[in-house]
Amino acid sequence: MNFVAIKMLVGDRARYLGILMGLTFASLLITQQASIFEGLMARTYGFITDTGLPDIWVMDKKVLMIEDIKPLQDTMLYRVRGVEGVDWAMPLYKGLLKARLDNGSFQTCHVIGLDDATLVGGPGTMVEGRLEDLRRADSVIVDIVGAEGKLARPAEKAGGDKIPIKVGDTLELNDHRAIVVGICRTTRTFQSQPVIYTTYSRATLFAPQERKLLSFVLVKAKAGENQAEVCRRIEAATGLAAYTQQGFKDLTYDYFMKYTGIPINFGIAVLLGFIVGTAIAGQTFFNFTVDNIKYFAALKAMGARDSQLLGMILLQAMIVGAIGWGIGVGAASLFGFLLRDTELSFLLTWKLLVISGCAIMVICTLSALLSIRTVMRAEPAIVFKG
Amino acid sequence: MVETATEIAVSCAGVTKAYGSGQARVTALRGIDLEVRQGELLMLVGPSGCGKTTLISVIAGILDHDDGECRVFGEDLKAMSGSRRTRFRGDNIGFVFQQFNLIPTLTIAENVAVPLLIAGVSRREAVGRGRDLLNRVAIGDRWTALPSKLSGGQQQRVAIARALVHNPRLIVCDEPTSSLDHETGHKVMELMREVAAGDGRSLVVVTHDSRIFEFADRIARMDDGRIVSVTEKA
Numbered sequence: 001m002n003f004v005a006i007k008m009l010v011g012d013r014a015r016y017l018g019i020l021m022g023l024t025f026a027s028l029l030i031t032q033q034a035s036i037f038e039g040l041m042a043r044t045y046g047f048i049t050d051t052g053l054p055d056i057w058v059m060d061k062k063v064l065m066i067e068d069i070k071p072l073q074d075t076m077l078y079r080v081r082g083v084e085g086v087d088w089a090m091p092l093y094k095g096l097l098k099a100r101l102d103n104g105s106f107q108t109c110h111v112i113g114l115d116d117a118t119l120v121g122g123p124g125t126m127v128e129g130r131l132e133d134l135r136r137a138d139s140v141i142v143d144i145v146g147a148e149g150k151l152a153r154p155a156e157k158a159g160g161d162k163i164p165i166k167v168g169d170t171l172e173l174n175d176h177r178a179i180v181v182g183i184c185r186t187t188r189t190f191q192s193q194p195v196i197y198t199t200y201s202r203a204t205l206f207a208p209q210e211r212k213l214l215s216f217v218l219v220k221a222k223a224g225e226n227q228a229e230v231c232r233r234i235e236a237a238t239g240l241a242a243y244t245q246q247g248f249k250d251l252t253y254d255y256f257m258k259y260t261g262i263p264i265n266f267g268i269a270v271l272l273g274f275i276v277g278t279a280i281a282g283q284t285f286f287n288f289t290v291d292n293i294k295y296f297a298a299l300k301a302m303g304a305r306d307s308q309l310l311g312m313i314l315l316q317a318m319i320v321g322a323i324g325w326g327i328g329v330g331a332a333s334l335f336g337f338l339l340r341d342t343e344l345s346f347l348l349t350w351k352l353l354v355i356s357g358c359a360i361m362v363i364c365t366l367s368a369l370l371s372i373r374t375v376m377r378a379e380p381a382i383v384f385k386g
Numbered sequence: 387m388v389e390t391a392t393e394i395a396v397s398c399a400g401v402t403k404a405y406g407s408g409q410a411r412v413t414a415l416r417g418i419d420l421e422v423r424q425g426e427l428l429m430l431v432g433p434s435g436c437g438k439t440t441l442i443s444v445i446a447g448i449l450d451h452d453d454g455e456c457r458v459f460g461e462d463l464k465a466m467s468g469s470r471r472t473r474f475r476g477d478n479i480g481f482v483f484q485q486f487n488l489i490p491t492l493t494i495a496e497n498v499a500v501p502l503l504i505a506g507v508s509r510r511e512a513v514g515r516g517r518d519l520l521n522r523v524a525i526g527d528r529w530t531a532l533p534s535k536l537s538g539g540q541q542q543r544v545a546i547a548r549a550l551v552h553n554p555r556l557i558v559c560d561e562p563t564s565s566l567d568h569e570t571g572h573k574v575m576e577l578m579r580e581v582a583a584g585d586g587r588s589l590v591v592v593t594h595d596s597r598i599f600e601f602a603d604r605i606a607r608m609d610d611g612r613i614v615s616v617t618e619k620a
Contacts, residue, residue, distance in 0.1 A: 001504065004496070008491055301475065302476060384483065
């Protein structure tokens, strides 16, 4: 009876396309909004992703996420280095400093100070220049989005394009001269400030004078060491908090999930997609069944068992579900691909595919249940009603 | 399946059926006594609302009667479980409907094959046997056509082929000619006599079309839920 079910479904083009449209829309909206949400959330820990070399991040116990800087005493670096299982430990400065622009205005920038000797924690991709150039006097490396955007120089004539800062240009950071020696590419972060890399000692020079300036200690565990165990040892020895890279990402992710309205805003959009999809697909599928009720009744009269009719309806629901989900996910992927070079945050993971697939399956099951109830309750005797 | 010693396909004794309850209660059958012999074409005739359709629904096992007894090939359908009755219908009864009820998105060969598909026959074999039946009802050359491409008479031929494809012992027909013009209706009834009413198969035809009475072996007249007369063919 499977092929009868399939031909009944696809033969009724208008209804078939209507059901598909509803499911495609639901799948698209659920996948797309969830992917944007994931992309946005991935930006919250973009800096951790970019700083890929260390295994462990050490920080003050009160730190809630990557942007929540609670400076440490420089001596903490040496205490961490003395913990068993630590291969190396490097300082990292991370802070917001004001850069004075050519037009006299100020722009707040993320300034990252890397260990002077090793430059551990530097940007992954250099667009122009070399990371080692940071060893030159007053040198800084600027991220390309900042260089072309908020740090760009004013246009030479009114209405013209801004002029991106380039290697050799100078900046004024907290009244200190800084020379751009490179342009890098970083993962977009949740904040939109430009990112400026320099050495740790220079960053602490740029920064306002405070007793504590060490933001994080970046740690590499010795080969074969259990990272979680090394974290535990660091915490026990120093009284600081230590997280694996993934652990620190999770901490940041959880913070934004808990303390911002992002999840509920996107959750509403996803829920809307689910409800609209259920309404359109469910209603159309139900109408399709009602329109075919006399044929289902005729099949009943001719000896079709309830299980056969149930199988037919479930098969129809699963077919439209699979196709609608596929088209919706494909469209969402295309959307993300076409806008990959824009400001859009879009991250489509396999988990989202599973979630949207499950959501579509629930929609199809609900639709099918309505239809099944109608078919099961249909009296075969209605076939004799002209 | 239990074979009876007699040649009676269907026997109804004191069958009653009412719809609704209280003041809205309508009695459709008021003690029907009727026998349908094996191999005969019995017509149930009478005015609209006299209970003809209710009676064939009871005989076909798609509607439960309230009182009395109705046996089909010796089996009391009312006493059967729902699934057993469904299987019994699938094995023993063919249907021809007034509105044909051909699935519009299936070809006519596939429509004819439906009872076999329900019985679990493979698609290839079922459609093949469907084509054979279409040849017997003289429409085999159009086996790939959709029902909407056929005239009313041709669609009814397809419906007859569908009723026969699984070789049932009883065929119930509800107003098979009411949607057809006189000439086409006549041809359809000729076909029913030639093809359907053979091999000891019984046909119960509900109709109020007096132009086809000549095809009946017996005519049972109904009025107000009762059989008022049964006349043999002259």
